[in-house]
Amino acid sequence: MTSDSLITSTYVRDPFFRVVTAPGFTRHHIADLVSGRCAAVQVPNLLPGAVCGEIVRALSGADFDQYGAERVQPAVMRFGVGVSDYRSDGGIAAEYWPALERSRAAWGSLSLPLDPWEMARQSVGADWPGRVGVGRHEGREMGAGVAREAPQGFLVHYDDSAREFTDQLLEAPLLAQLAFNLYLSVPESGGETVIWRHRWHPRDEEFRPQGxxxxxxxxxxxxxSIEVRAAVGDGLLFDSRNYHAVKPSHGGRRIALGFSVGVAVTGELLAWG
Ligand SMILES: O=C(O)CCC(=O)C(=O)O
Ligand SMILES: [Fe+2]
Structure with a gap:
């Protein structure tokens, strides 16, 4: 054996960088995600398939908008507003608030039999000792989340409000930030979420095309890296500071409800879209 093959064959994996599958989210899962003892927690059947189908049917007649096309290519569609499209000088652009009002009205017009955001937050926080709610910014409640569809997938990226917003995003300072997704519809193939054991480093900027x-x-x-293939109704939580991407979908739509979850100094879990 040459020393080269020895090097490649002794590639060691981090036993903590794994996907945990569980019947529900617990406080231990959240602690493990934040402290790096697991990479993602997947809860099958968080929402019954029939309810997912109902929301997908309601959304199929809805007009999705596109995330800012200068920043997000290939295109990602969204129903509802995401604050990432309303960043200005390290803070939230004034236009976010009226857009959020329109987004709330659009979600309201779907006349869903349940509030999927409330339901999703309750399941993330089912075992959490503190309050679970939607984050606030200067007295105003942020958006609860967005429905996203990315037929061509998401590029390799990370989400970290501490870096993306130099101003404090939520009233409560955050200790950690997780990403939550609930898959309402999945394609026949593709659409996997890939998460890498790597966080932003200044030298990564050479790999980011301008804008x-x-x-x-x-x-x-x-x-x-680890790869997660979700089924309809699955909930997924991961530390969004780890780089992640979504592979292109083939055969059928991939629609997920997504929001960020901040672990706040107040002991609260605070969601925002
Ligand atoms: O749709 C997914 O699986 C992940 C999307 C994503 O980039 C995120 O939730 O931050
Ligand atoms: Fe992301």
Whole structure:
């Protein structure tokens, strides 16, 4: 055996960088995600398939908007507003608030039999000792989340409000930030979520095309990764500071409800879209 093959064959994985599958989210899962003892927690059947189908049917007649096309290519569609499209000088652009009002009205017009955001927050926080709610910014409640569809997937990127917003995003300072997704519809193939054991480093900027939210895959070439294939109704939580991407979908729509979850100094879990 040459020393080269020895090096490649002794590639060691981090036993903590794994996907945990569980019947429900617990406080231990959230602690493990924040402290790096797991990479993602997947809860099958968080929402019954029939309810997912009902929401998908309601959304199929709805007009999705596109995330800012100069920043997000290939295109990602959204129903509802995401604050990432309303960043201005390190803070929230004034136009976010009226857009959020329109988004609330649009969600209201779907006349869903239940509030999926409230339901999703309750399941993330079912075992959490503190309050679970929607984050506030200068006295105003943020958006609860967005429905997203990315037929061509998401590029390799990370989400970290502490870096993206130099102003404090929520009233309560945050200790950690997780990403939550609930998959309402999944394609026959593709659409996997890939998470890398790598966090932003200044030298990564050389892999970010000017103005893009995403990085080229070179950025994570040496990093360990895990892949999550979700089924309809699955909930997924992960630390969004780890780089992640979504593969293109084939055969059928991939629609997910998504929001960020902040672990606040107040002991609260605070969601925002
Ligand atoms: O749709 C997914 O699986 C992940 C989307 C994403 O980038 C996020 O939730 O931050
Ligand atoms: Fe993300």
């Amino acid at each position: 893009s939210y995403g990085f080229t895959s070179e950025c994570v070439r040496d990093a360990e």
